[in-house]
Amino acid sequence: MIVLDHIEKRFGDNLVLKDVSVEMPEGSVTALVGPSGGGKSTLLRCVNLLEIPTSGTVRIGEEALSFSPGGKTGWPEIQRLRRQTGMVFQNFQLFPHRTAIENVMEGLVTVLKWPAERARARAMELLEKVGMAHKADAWPATLSGGQQQRVAIARALAPSPRVLLCDEPTSALDPELAEEVVDVLGRLAREGTTMMMATHDLRLASRVADKVVFLDGGVVVESGPPAQIFSRPERERTKRFIASLNVTADYEI
Numbered sequence: 001m002i003v004l005d006h007i008e009k010r011f012g013d014n015l016v017l018k019d020v021s022v023e024m025p026e027g028s029v030t031a032l033v034g035p036s037g038g039g040k041s042t043l044l045r046c047v048n049l050l051e052i053p054t055s056g057t058v059r060i061g062e063e064a065l066s067f068s069p070g071g072k073t074g075w076p077e078i079q080r081l082r083r084q085t086g087m088v089f090q091n092f093q094l095f096p097h098r099t100a101i102e103n104v105m106e107g108l109v110t111v112l113k114w115p116a117e118r119a120r121a122r123a124m125e126l127l128e129k130v131g132m133a134h135k136a137d138a139w140p141a142t143l144s145g146g147q148q149q150r151v152a153i154a155r156a157l158a159p160s161p162r163v164l165l166c167d168e169p170t171s172a173l174d175p176e177l178a179e180e181v182v183d184v185l186g187r188l189a190r191e192g193t194t195m196m197m198a199t200h201d202l203r204l205a206s207r208v209a210d211k212v213v214f215l216d217g218g219v220v221v222e223s224g225p226p227a228q229i230f231s232r233p234e235r236e237r238t239k240r241f242i243a244s245l246n247v248t249a250d251y252e253i
C-alpha cells in the first residue's frame, strides 16, 4: 500500500497542498486531475521527495517518513524512499548523449552497481515491454516524442520501483504519439504496475486509472472511479471542471 497521509506543502506563504490524503493499493492506478496550479505536480513530487512535504506522512510499502515544519530529514532516508519510486516527466528528459538502451541501463549501473551485462539484459527486457527493442541503439534525438517517452518509461521501471509516477506523460505529444504511450501505460496497468499520474488527458485517465482524484486549490475535492468522476461528478466544482474540458461521449465509459 502507498499512503499519503495529511500532506501539506507550503512555498513561503503559499499553501499549495492542504491536508491531502490518498491511499493507493498495490497494483492500482490513480489519476490526478484538476485545473492548472491545483497541485498535481507538487503532490507527485512529494511522493518521491523532489519536494519535501511541510507536514504529513509518505508511506511506500514498508518505508515511511513523517514530516513536520522545521523538522529535518536525513539524505539517506530521503534516498531510501525515493528509490521505491520511478518518475516519468512530460518532456521525457532522456540523457541526450546516451543511446536508448544506455538510458535504461544508467541507473542500474551507476546507482545500483549492477554489472553492465546484467543491466543490459534487464534494459532490453524493458525496451521490449514498451515496444522499443528495435531502437535500443538509437540516440534520443533520432526518436519521435512518443518513442522517447516509451524509453523514459522503461528507464523509470528499470530498478523495479514500487510506484511509477507520471507527470503529464502524454501532454507534449501529438494525439497519434500520445496514443502509443497510452497503450504502453495501459498494458503496464493491466500487468499490475502501481501508478500515480497527473494528466489532462481524460482518455488516458479513463482507460488506465482505477481511481481519479480531482485536486483544486491544493484540496482533494472529490475522488472515485473514472466513470463516476467524469460522467456523474457530485461536487459543483468538479462538474464545472469536467464541463470545461468539453468531454464528449468518447470518454463515457
Ligand SMILES: Nc1ncnc2c1ncn2[C@@H]1O[C@H](COP(=O)(O)OP(=O)(O)OP(=O)(O)O)[C@@H](O)[C@H]1O
Pocket: 011, 014, 016, 034, 035, 036, 037, 038, 039, 040, 041, 042, 043, 198
Ligand atoms: N518550486 C515552487 N516554488 C513556489 N511555488 C511553487 C513551486 N512549485 C509549484 N508552486 C506553486 O504551487 C502551486 C501548484 O503547482 P503545481 O505545479 O503543483 O500545479 P499543477 O496542478 O501541476 O498545474 P499544471 O496543471 O499547470 O501542471 C502553484 O500555485 C505553483 O505556482
Ligand SMILES: [Mg+2]
Pocket: 040, 041, 042, 167, 198
Ligand atoms: Mg503540473
